Amino acid sequence: MGATLSPLLCICLSLAMSSSFVHSSSVPPLLGFHPLDEKYYASEVIKCKDGSKVFTRDRLNDNFCDCVDGTDEPGTSACPAGKFYCRNLGSTPQFIFSSRVNDGICDCCDGSDEYDGTIHCPSTCIMGGNFVYKSDHGTSKVSDLSNIYGETKSGMSLDDLIEKLRAVQWFSGYFNDVPDVKEEVTIGIIQYE
Numbered sequence: 470m471g472a473t474l475s476p477l478l479c480i481c482l483s484l485a486m487s488s489s490f491v492h493s494s495s496v497p498p499l500l501g502f503h504p505l506d507e508k509y510y511a512s513e514v515i516k517c518k519d520g521s522k523v524f525t526r527d528r529l530n531d532n533f534c535d536c537v538d539g540t541d542e543p544g545t546s547a548c549p550a551g552k553f554y555c556r557n558l559g560s561t562p563q564f565i566f567s568s569r570v571n572d573g574i575c576d577c578c579d580g581s582d583e584y585d586g587t588i589h590c591p592s593t594c595i596m597g598g599n600f601v602y603k604s605d606h607g608t609s610k611v612s613d614l615s616n617i618y619g620e621t622k623s624g625m626s627l628d629d630l631i632e633k634l635r636a637v638q639w640f641s642g643y644f645n646d647v648p649d650v651k652e653e654v655t656i657g658i659i660q661y662e
Contacts, residue, residue, distance in 0.1 A: 500530060500544030500584065501553040501570070510543075517541065539567060544584075546570040553582055559594035 502510060509515070516523045517536035524535045530544040539551025551567030555577030569576045571585045580590025 500581070501567070502543040503554045503564075504556070506543075515541070542567065544570070546572070553577075555579060555581055557594050559592075 499507070499510060510526075510529060513526050514523055515526060515529065517538055517540045519536065519538040519540070521537055522535060524541050528535055528541055530542060532542070532545050532547045534548035534551075535541045536548065537550065539548030542548045542551050543553060545551075546567045546569070548567060552564045553567045553570050555563050555565060557563060557578050560578050563577070565576045565582060570582050571587070573583070573588050575588065575590035576582050577590075578594040579592050583590045
């Protein structure tokens with residue numbers, strides 16, 4: 470019985486190792502395309518959307534730009550004219566420039582544009598999404614605060630508040646020459662001493 474287990478064990482181990490090798494490729498083959506294009510990419514021979522060339526399915530997302538329009542590289546940054554589709558389940562789907570794929574910045578709220586593992590992008594789609602996380606030596610920043618807090622406590626939108634503060638800053642330059650005026654910017658009010 471020991472002699473029959475040994476070949477069976479070798480076959481199982483070789484299958485397990487070959488399947489892990491196949492899954493460790495750098496780019497999943499069907500990544501970065503719109504769901505309506507699934508049938509388009511399903512055939513074995515695919516035509517560039519601009520009609521310039523045809524390519525085989527094994528050249529899809531292979532990090533080499535075969536089509537000028539980026540049809541063959543929807544999931545990589547290989548083609549300058551390419552677009553990457555963020556599914557963003559739980560939020561708004563969107564296209565981003567393919568140059569933003571694996572650049573260290575989480576552009577898709579589902580984190581699908583940063584699949585190479587150099588940065589962890591938490592899914593923020595359910596929370597309102599489309600936050601942009603940047604990697605600065607291990608720290609993360611939220612760059613779009615207007616998506617987090619749409620209004621201030623007074624009910625004023627952040628865009629309106631920013632515009633008012635800019636106006637106050639512009640006017641404050643006129644009061645610097647007046648000696649008896651103390652400048653305090655507290656919600657746009659100038660208080661006199």
